[in-house]
Amino acid sequence: MKKWQGKCSVVLRPASTKEVSQIMKHCYARNLAVVPQGGNTGLVGGSIPVYDEIVISLGRMNAVESLDPVQGIVTVQAGCILEQLTSYLDAYDLTAPLDLGAKGSCMIGGNIATNAGGLRYVRYGSLRGTVLGLEVVLADGTVLDSLTSLRKDNTGYDLKQLFIGSEGTLGVITRASILCPRKPTSVQVLFLALRTYDEVLRAMKLARTHLQEIISAIEFQDIESLNLVLKHIPGARDPLPERSAFYMLIETSGSNASHDAEKISEFLAALEKEDLLVNGTLAESEKQSQELWKLREAISESLSKEGYVYKYDVSLPVAQMYNLVEKTRMRLQNATAHVVGYGHLGDGNLHLNIVCPKADNDVLSLLEPWLFEQLKSYRGSISAEHGLGQAKNSFIYYSKSPESVRLMQQLKHFFDPKGILNPYKVLPPN
Amino acid sequence: MKKWQGKCSVVLRPASTKEVSQIMKHCYARNLAVVPQGGNTGLVGGSIPVYDEIVISLGRMNAVESLDPVQGIVTVQAGCILEQLTSYLDAYDLTAPLDLGAKGSCMIGGNIATNAGGLRYVRYGSLRGTVLGLEVVLADGTVLDSLTSLRKDNTGYDLKQLFIGSEGTLGVITRASILCPRKPTSVQVLFLALRTYDEVLRAMKLARTHLQEIISAIEFQDIESLNLVLKHIPGARDPLPERSAFYMLIETSGSNASHDAEKISEFLAALEKEDLLVNGTLAESEKQSQELWKLREAISESLSKEGYVYKYDVSLPVAQMYNLVEKTRMRLQNATAHVVGYGHLGDGNLHLNIVCPKADNDVLSLLEPWLFEQLKSYRGSISAEHGLGQAKNSFIYYSKSPESVRLMQQLKHFFDPKGILNPYKVLPPN
Numbered sequence: 001m002k003k004w005q006g007k008c009s010v011v012l013r014p015a016s017t018k019e020v021s022q023i024m025k026h027c028y029a030r031n032l033a034v035v036p037q038g039g040n041t042g043l044v045g046g047s048i049p050v051y052d053e054i055v056i057s058l059g060r061m062n063a064v065e066s067l068d069p070v071q072g073i074v075t076v077q078a079g080c081i082l083e084q085l086t087s088y089l090d091a092y093d094l095t096a097p098l099d100l101g102a103k104g105s106c107m108i109g110g111n112i113a114t115n116a117g118g119l120r121y122v123r124y125g126s127l128r129g130t131v132l133g134l135e136v137v138l139a140d141g142t143v144l145d146s147l148t149s150l151r152k153d154n155t156g157y158d159l160k161q162l163f164i165g166s167e168g169t170l171g172v173i174t175r176a177s178i179l180c181p182r183k184p185t186s187v188q189v190l191f192l193a194l195r196t197y198d199e200v201l202r203a204m205k206l207a208r209t210h211l212q213e214i215i216s217a218i219e220f221q222d223i224e225s226l227n228l229v230l231k232h233i234p235g236a237r238d239p240l241p242e243r244s245a246f247y248m249l250i251e252t253s254g255s256n257a258s259h260d261a262e263k264i265s266e267f268l269a270a271l272e273k274e275d276l277l278v279n280g281t282l283a284e285s286e287k288q289s290q291e292l293w294k295l296r297e298a299i300s301e302s303l304s305k306e307g308y309v310y311k312y313d314v315s316l317p318v319a320q321m322y323n324l325v326e327k328t329r330m331r332l333q334n335a336t337a338h339v340v341g342y343g344h345l346g347d348g349n350l351h352l353n354i355v356c357p358k359a360d361n362d363v364l365s366l367l368e369p370w371l372f373e374q375l376k377s378y379r380g381s382i383s384a385e386h387g388l389g390q391a392k393n394s395f396i397y398y399s400k401s402p403e404s405v406r407l408m409q410q411l412k413h414f415f416d417p418k419g420i421l422n423p424y425k426v427l428p429p430n
Numbered sequence: 431m432k433k434w435q436g437k438c439s440v441v442l443r444p445a446s447t448k449e450v451s452q453i454m455k456h457c458y459a460r461n462l463a464v465v466p467q468g469g470n471t472g473l474v475g476g477s478i479p480v481y482d483e484i485v486i487s488l489g490r491m492n493a494v495e496s497l498d499p500v501q502g503i504v505t506v507q508a509g510c511i512l513e514q515l516t517s518y519l520d521a522y523d524l525t526a527p528l529d530l531g532a533k534g535s536c537m538i539g540g541n542i543a544t545n546a547g548g549l550r551y552v553r554y555g556s557l558r559g560t561v562l563g564l565e566v567v568l569a570d571g572t573v574l575d576s577l578t579s580l581r582k583d584n585t586g587y588d589l590k591q592l593f594i595g596s597e598g599t600l601g602v603i604t605r606a607s608i609l610c611p612r613k614p615t616s617v618q619v620l621f622l623a624l625r626t627y628d629e630v631l632r633a634m635k636l637a638r639t640h641l642q643e644i645i646s647a648i649e650f651q652d653i654e655s656l657n658l659v660l661k662h663i664p665g666a667r668d669p670l671p672e673r674s675a676f677y678m679l680i681e682t683s684g685s686n687a688s689h690d691a692e693k694i695s696e697f698l699a700a701l702e703k704e705d706l707l708v709n710g711t712l713a714e715s716e717k718q719s720q721e722l723w724k725l726r727e728a729i730s731e732s733l734s735k736e737g738y739v740y741k742y743d744v745s746l747p748v749a750q751m752y753n754l755v756e757k758t759r760m761r762l763q764n765a766t767a768h769v770v771g772y773g774h775l776g777d778g779n780l781h782l783n784i785v786c787p788k789a790d791n792d793v794l795s796l797l798e799p800w801l802f803e804q805l806k807s808y809r810g811s812i813s814a815e816h817g818l819g820q821a822k823n824s825f826i827y828y829s830k831s832p833e834s835v836r837l838m839q840q841l842k843h844f845f846d847p848k849g850i851l852n853p854y855k856v857l858p859p860n
Contacts, residue, residue, distance in 0.1 A: 070631070070748055071778055115584050126582075128591065129559030145831050150745040151777040152556075153811035154545050154595055155818055155829040156856060157838045161558065161591035165584055182642055201500070212612055212685035213643045255642035259689040315580040318500055347581040348501055381583035388585055399585040401575050408587045414844055426586060 002308065004045040004390070008035070011055040017135060017143055017174040023056060024172065025141030033420045036168035038110025039081065041102040043311060044389030046114065046167045050424040056172060058109050064088045065175070072180040073132060073149045078109025078173050094180040097124040101297045109173045115165030117385035119297075122346035123216040123253065127164055130179045134160040136171035139416040149177040162411070167387050168422040170415040184216070184253030186260045189289040192271075192280040193244035197322035199276050200246050204318075204345060206274070207250055210267035214260055216253035218346030222246055222325070225299045225342045228355075232302040236294055240279045248345070249296045299342050303355050306338065310354040310367055316380035318348040324374060325352055331370065335363050349384040372398035388426045396428055432738065434475040434820070438465070441485040447565060447573055447604040453486060454602065455571030463850045466598035468540025469511065471532035473741060474819030476544065476597045480854040486602060488539050494518045495605070502610040503562060503579045508539025508603050524610040527554040531727045539603045545595030547815035549727075552776035553646040553683065557594055560609045564590040566601035569846040579607040592841070597817050598852040600845040614646070614683030616690045619719040622701075622710040623674035627752035629706050630676050634748075634775060636704070637680055640697035644690055646683035648776030652676055652755070655729045655772045658785075662732040666724055670709045678775070679726045729772055733785050736768065740784040740797055746810035748778040754804060755782055761800065765793050779814040802828040818856045826858055 014020045027034055033053040040047050049055060058079035065075045069092045076085055082103040086096045098111060100118030110116075112134070115127055124130060133147040146160045163171050194200050200220055207218060223245050229236050254260040264282065271277040283289040303309045316324065325341035332339060336357060343351040352371075356363055372382050376398045383392050383399070396405055409427055412419075444450045457464055463483040470477050479485060488509035495505045499522050506515055512533040516526045528541060530548030540546075542564070545557055554560060563577040576590045593601050624630050630650055637648060653675050659666050684690040694712065701707040713719040733739045746754060755771035762769060766787060773781040782801075786793050802812050806828045813822050813829070826835055839857055842849075 068747060070635070115588075117582050117584075121582070125555055125559040128588070129555040142833055144833055144837065146834060148809060148811065148829075149747075150809075150811050150814070152547050152551070152745050152774075152779050152814040153829065154547075154813050154815055155811055155822075156826055156835065157596055157600075157841060158545075158558070158591060158594070159834055159837055159841075161588060164588070166587055170587075182638060184642075205500070208612060210685070212614075213683075253643075255640070256689070256693060259686070259692070262689070263686060315582050317498060317579075344582075349582050379578065379580075381578065381580050381585055383584050384580070384582040385584055392585075396586055399578075399583065403572055403574055404576060404589055405586065407574065407589055410844070411587060411589075414840070 001043060004048045006048045006055070008049040008052055008055050011057055013057050013060050015060045017137065020056065020137045020172055020174050021141045021143050024137050024139060027054065027420055028140045028418065031418055031420065033423050035422050036113065036172045038079065038107035038113070039102065039105040041106045042110065042114060042389060043386045044391035046387055046389030046422070046425055047110065050390055053423065058107060061174065067092060068149060071151065072182065073177055074180055075147065075149060075175065075177045076108055077175050078107060080108050082106050082108060082111060089180055090183065093183045095183040097130040097179065097181055098127065101300060108176060112164055112176055113166065113168050113173055114387045117344065117347065117349065119217050119219070121344060122218055124181055128161060131160065131164060131176055132179055133177040134163055134173055135175040136163050136173050138171050139418065139421050144171065147175055147177055151179065165387070167389060167426050169412060169426050170421060184255065186254045186257035187289065188252045188260055188264060189283040189292050190250045190264065190280060191239055191292045191295065192248045192250065193240050193278040194246045194248065194276060195244060195278055197246060200248060200345070201319065202274065203248060203271060203276050206270045207267060210270060211250070211252055211263055214252040214254040214263060215250070215346070217249065217251035219249040219296050219343070220246065220345040221296055221299060221342035222340065224338055225340045226295060228302040228306055228338070228340065229295055229298050232305040233294065233298045236298060239281045239292065242279070244278045249292060296342070303340065303353050307355045307357045308359045310364065312352040312371060313384050313386040314350050314352060314375055314380055314382060315348050315384040316350065316375060316378040318345065320378055321348065321350045324350065327374065328352060328354070328371065331366055332363060335360070335366070337363055369395070375399070390425050393426050394428050431473060434478045436478040436485070438479040438482055438485050441487055443487050443490050445490045447567065450486065450567045450602055450604050451571045451573050454567050454569060457484065457850055458570045458848065461848055461850065463853050465852050466543065466602045468509065468537035468543070469532065469535040471536045472540065472544060472819060473816045474821035476817055476819030476852070476855055477540065480820055483853065488537060491604065497522060498579060501581065502612065503607055504610055505577065505579060505605065505607045506538055507605050508537060510538050512536050512538060512541060519610055520613065523613045525613040527560040527609065527611055528557065531730060538606060542594055542606055543596065543598050543603050544817045547774065547777065547779065549647050549649070551774060552648055554611055558591060561590065561594060561606055562609055563607040564593055564603055565605035566593050566603050568601050569848065569851050574601065577605055577607055581609065595817070597819060597856050599842060599856050600851065614685065616684045616687035617719065618682045618690055618694060619713040619722050620680040620694065620710060621669055621722045621725065622678045622680065623670050623708040624676045624678065624706060625674060625708055627676060630678060630775070631749065632704065633678060633701060633706050636700045637697060640700060641680070641682055641693055644682040644684040644693060645680070645776070647679065647681035649679040649726050649773070650676065650775040651726055651729060651772035652770065654768055654770045656725060658732040658736055658768070658770065659725055659728050662735040663724065663728045666728060669711045669722065672709065674708045679722060726772070733770065733783050737785045737787045738789045740794065742782040742801060743814050743816040744780050744782060744805055744810055744812060745778050745814040746780065746805060746808040748775065750808055751778065751780045754780065757804065758782060758784070758801065761796055762793060765790070765796065767793055799825065805829070820855050823856050824858050
């Protein structure tokens with residue numbers, strides 16, 4: 001992100017929950033602040049020390065501990081890399097309930113601490129439903145064992161939910177049990193070109209009708225984002241004969257390849273009938289699927305190569321999503337900037353990115369707080385999946401009421417009275 | 431349940447969030463305890479006053495307020511009856527993400543306050559994933575507005591999760607926004623007879639292979655439970671030519687009837703190939719589907735008609751589930767009691783019920799705490815979906831660690847320092 005640089009002098013690498021607990025006891029007694037760190041792939045500076053906080057890196061706690069293959073429930077240590085978990089599950093015909101671009105380095109503990117969304121969210125839903133149990137070390141070193149491996153357990157308050165998405169400010173996640181779906185036997189990837197955002201929405205509606213239970217991703221990107229990928233990413237190539245204003249990537253995951261193929265044919269026929277399709281391609285091999293996915297997944301990397309990126313990850317009603325991109329483009333019309341829109345269409349989650357040749361305070365002052373005010377008017381979220389970290393914590397009031405923020409601050413004080421867990425993050429300065 | 435009888439002298443029926451807030455302000459100032467009540471269909475006495483608490487009945491707040499039909503997000507008041515919500519959604523080709531026997535009288539606020547599970551859980555997952563926003567009135571009358579209608583929102587702590595499943599002890603839920611799946615166009619119901627529980631498990635494995643993404647329910651029941659339904663429920667009839675020890679009800683929900691029929695044929699062929707099927711029937715009409723569902727859904731009612739019921743709703747590893755029924759039967763072999771096992775097989779959720787001619791302390795003393803100790807040894811849950819209420823709160827330590835319960839007690843004190851919200855429930859007496 002070229003934005004944050006940590007300057008701590010101590011990194012601790014515990015190998016067990018007991019060691020994490022000992023570290024926290026020590027730090028609690030001496031008022032030492034810590035930053036829990038997983039794969040360090042976050043985009044809001046949440047895992048980077050602001051001053052001289054001690055980094056607790058969970059990377060050595062990387063074991064998959066157990067699996068119930070009947071129910072598909074895996075118990076895993078926080079430092080396990082997402083891709084390694086997915087590979088492990090593969091042998092049991094299971095898969096992880098989440099997938100994201102950073103899978104090769106992000107860790108499951110960090111995924112949970114940030115309530116990561118990603119590419120399969122539209123199918124498998126939130127980690128709040130699929131994380132069944134957590135083990136967490138609290139500020140004073142107490143080990144909170146909520147590591148049940150049950151699909152259902154209504155005995156008292158669901159404490160683990162507080163730690164999901166709290167970005168390491170309430171406790172250090174050390175182990176988790178996760179409900180894993182069956183690995184689909186048939187996966188198909190479609191890449192479609194469309195003329196207008198309105199037609200993208202109509203195509204999504206048809207996809208939901210014809211592909212319903214087999215949809216595993218509905219992504220979209222505009223021509224600007226495709227152009228940047230083709231410019232910067234080695235090996236990326238346009239699979240279609242001519243450019244169009246909008247693209248959709250639709251993935252299906254099912255148990256019967258011929259049924260899925262039939263459903264896709266019906267979907268494509270419906271698109272043609274309504275004259276929505278400019279062009280499109282259906283991957284015919286695993287390699288082609290990966291190439292199509294790359295056009296979507298490599299956008300973020302290509303933006304960084306183009307210049308300095310102002311990155312916004314927002315939620316708003318899906319019908320208004322591209323309006324916001326166009327309004328931003330209008331607002332920056334006199335600046336040297338690419339305004340790029342892409343994201344998880346099926347979830348109403350827009351990645352709005354602005355690329356400038358270099359950091360540019362004039363652009364920034366046009367963007368903030370204007371953009372947050374826009375989102376507030378839509379009752380949207382200023383951070384759909386990336387969290388707040390140290391980048392967006394000051395802007396929390398654009399998405400949350402004063403009563404809510406006050407309660408959060410009180411809860412923070414309740415769990416971390418000395419303020420040693422990932423300070424200066426998530427909540428606004430007092 | 432023939433167990434609890436409320437004796438309060440005041441029932442308040444607010445018509446708006448503002449009125450709920452005024453009630454709570456009044457009660458907070460005067461130290462008056464309240465019991466929030468929805469449809470009053472709970473099974474653990476959670477909505478029934480223990481002494482003279484004031485009942486706040488949410489039944490007048492029953493409006494569906496708005497719907498985003500593109501995303502399938504509905505905003506609804508707490509007193510809306512589940513079946514009415516489902517009917518409303520029907521017109522938009524949507525359905526509620528939960529379904530349960532009590533749907534004709536249970537209310538959505540109570541469903542959320544108790545984190546209701548039910549029959550479609552295996553498909554649509556937990557309310558922790560599908561409830562997107564909540565409005566809650568706190569103990570002192572503060573209205574906490576977390577009523578966003580976004581699929582994704584990672585701005586600060588997810589406060590609403592604390593109220594889901596807290597059984598009215600932390601706040602009064604007044605409004606909710608809920609993510610609703612598309613209504614399936616093809617629904618099929620299978621009722622299968624099997625010889626042993628081991629064969630039931632093997633059949634479930636085959637169902638997951640062949641029916642994967644279209645499964646919407648995997649229920650099981652033993653012969654004892656079927657016999658009681660046939661004995662007590664008018665119109666119930668055995669659809670199969672002869673009795674067997676175990677039955678499964680499998681429901682599929684898909685978007686393409688002929689694909690679903692093919693998948694079901696393949697599943698049945700696989701069952702026959704492995705010689706698992708004693709007998710079975712596939713509903714050929716909506717009416718037949720309802721008749722088959724009745725054999726499963728009416729068990730609870732038939733038990734009440736047979737006698738006094740000791741009701742346990744537990745989670746444990748699915749492979750051990752029926753062991754627990756058999757152990758219980760052995761333990762009660764000298765008592766006059768039916769021991770009945772049924773439940774949500776796909777979720778590892780067993781309903782273990784013991785019916786006696788009348789309340790019988792000898793039976794109870796054989797059951798408790800023995801049964802809870804058994805569950806503890808499985809790392810199971812003493813309440814999978816019914817909650818703790820006033821029936822199971824004393825037994826929380828069998829499923830939760832002392833550290834967890836201590837934190838829950840502190841959180842209760844944090845949210846409700848005067849202890850006026852649904853007292854004597856959920857948490858154990860000090």
